[in-house]
Amino acid sequence: xxxxxxxxxxxxxxxxxxxxxxxxxxxxxxxxxxxxxxxxxxxxxxxxxxxxxxxxxxxxxxxxxxxxxxxxxxxxxxxxxxxxxxxxxxxxxxxxxxxxxxxxxxxxxxxxxxxxxxxxxxxxxxxxxxxxxxxxxxxxxxxxxxxxxxxxxxxxxxxxxxxxxxxxxxxxxxxxxxxxxxxxxxxxxxxxxxxxxxxxxxx
Amino acid sequence: xxxxxxxxxxxxxxxxxxxxxxxxxxxxxxxxxxxxxxxxxxxxxxxxxxxxxxxxxxxxxxxxxxxxxxxxxxxxxxxxxxxxxxxxxxxxxxxxxxxxxxxxxxxxxxxxxxxxxxxxxxxxxxxxxxxxxxxxxxxxxxxxxxxxxxxxxxxxxxxxxxxxxxxxxxxxxxxxxxxxxxxxxxxxxxxxxxxxxxxx
Numbered sequence: 059x060x061x062x063x064x065x066x067x068x069x070x071x072x073x074x075x076x077x078x079x080x081x082x083x084x085x086x087x088x089x090x091x092x093x094x095x096x097x098x099x100x101x102x103x104x105x106x107x108x109x110x111x112x113x114x115x116x117x118x119x120x121x122x123x124x125x126x127x128x129x130x131x132x133x134x135x136x137x138x139x140x141x142x143x144x145x146x147x148x149x150x151x152x153x154x155x156x157x158x159x160x161x162x163x164x165x166x167x168x169x170x171x172x173x174x175x176x177x178x179x180x181x182x183x184x185x186x187x188x189x190x191x192x193x194x195x196x197x198x199x200x201x202x203x204x205x206x207x208x209x210x211x212x213x214x215x216x217x218x219x220x221x222x223x224x225x226x227x228x229x230x231x232x233x234x235x236x237x238x239x240x241x242x243x244x245x246x247x248x249x250x251x252x253x254x255x256x257x258x259x260x261x
Numbered sequence: 262x263x264x265x266x267x268x269x270x271x272x273x274x275x276x277x278x279x280x281x282x283x284x285x286x287x288x289x290x291x292x293x294x295x296x297x298x299x300x301x302x303x304x305x306x307x308x309x310x311x312x313x314x315x316x317x318x319x320x321x322x323x324x325x326x327x328x329x330x331x332x333x334x335x336x337x338x339x340x341x342x343x344x345x346x347x348x349x350x351x352x353x354x355x356x357x358x359x360x361x362x363x364x365x366x367x368x369x370x371x372x373x374x375x376x377x378x379x380x381x382x383x384x385x386x387x388x389x390x391x392x393x394x395x396x397x398x399x400x401x402x403x404x405x406x407x408x409x410x411x412x413x414x415x416x417x418x419x420x421x422x423x424x425x426x427x428x429x430x431x432x433x434x435x436x437x438x439x440x441x442x443x444x445x446x447x448x449x450x451x452x453x454x455x456x457x458x459x460x461x
Contacts, residue, residue: 062442065319066435066439066442069322069323069326069435069438070432070435070436070439072326072330073326073428073431073432073434073435073436074432075428076326076329076330076333076427076428076429076431076432077426077428077429077431077432078428079333079426079428087415087416088415089415090413090415091346149338149340149341150338150340
């Protein structure tokens with residue numbers, strides 16, 4: 059048999075095998091590039107560290123913090139109430155698992171803005187409009203919330219409210235991150251995503 | 262695991278170096294296969310030599326099958342592979358202009374540069390024409406902007422719009438390629454020009 063006929067036969071065989079395999083989760087961006095760009099550049103898609111601190115102190119149930127760092131980094135330090143989804147896992151999975159609840163605002167954070175911004179573009183491009191970022195990531199959180207100090211003689215009511223929220227959030231952060239590793243592991247596992255993608259067939 | 266550039270941040274020089282090496286290899290392969298002859302591409306339109314369609318179509322289906330298999334084995338995440346956006350008007354009008362350029366110049370952009378690198382004068386004129394076209398496009402862009410950006414359909418994949426699995430689409434495309442190669446060989450026999458093909 060001629061080589062090209064052999065190659066055609068092999069390709070047809072592999073093609074038939076591929077046709078029998080199930081549909082993958084490959085999906086394309088559904089938002090137009092211009093619209094996506096204007097969406098992610100708008101100030102409404104990001105929250106400051108102060109706003110996030112307020113959500114935590116008020117135990118706002120309409121907000122979920124998603125930590126995109128590695129599990130090791132997450133175990134060391136994390137913002138109270140956050141869920142760890144490492145960036146590589148995030149972009150490799152069907153986002154429906156994480157972002158399906160439209161009533162919850164999902165706020166991404168990483169050490170800085172890098173991975174959180176990537177995750178924001180990716181999820182918004184796929185049509186998940188409930189995705190947001192925390193500006194500046196954990197380094198901003200440390201600068202604004204943890205290192206927050208009041209210096210001066212007089213404080214206005216507004217400044218006082220901000221300062222109180224910051225100190226409450228910082229206290230929560232320190233309490234949770236200073237827990238023994240065994241207790242911390244238990245707390246983190248209760249925070250994991252429970253939603254599973256539905257599979258067909260019998261199990 | 263892949264695509265590597267989505268998972269790991271490479272310095273710009275490394276990205277450019279990889280692009281340079283792949284481009285050089287591609288150009289070398291084109292030249293070795295005799296694609297730097299404009300008569301070969303012209304043969305595609307006149308029917309006496311259909312090597313171009315056979316080679317490029319084979320390359321496309323091998324890449325398609327390969328990427329699908331890597332995806333199923335978890336080695337390549339196809340969600341992270343860039344899909345070119347589709348603009349209906351621009352695709353039709355641009356396609357016609359490009360096709361006319363192919364037959365008039367006797368090169369496609371890749372083979373043109375490959376031929377340029379071995380010093381072919383017609384390829385130099387072709388490349389200059391390409392650059393002039395790019396210049397004119399940029400200069401007249403404000404007036405053709407609506408046409409260029411009209412009919413936007415997003416990064417659509419054919420299998421998604423047909424509602425079939427990527428694997429089934431791959432099989433159909435392989436079958437279509439096989440059929441097309443058969444027709445191409447019939448054309449080669451019917452419109453044979455041994456005086457030209459023997460020289461390429």
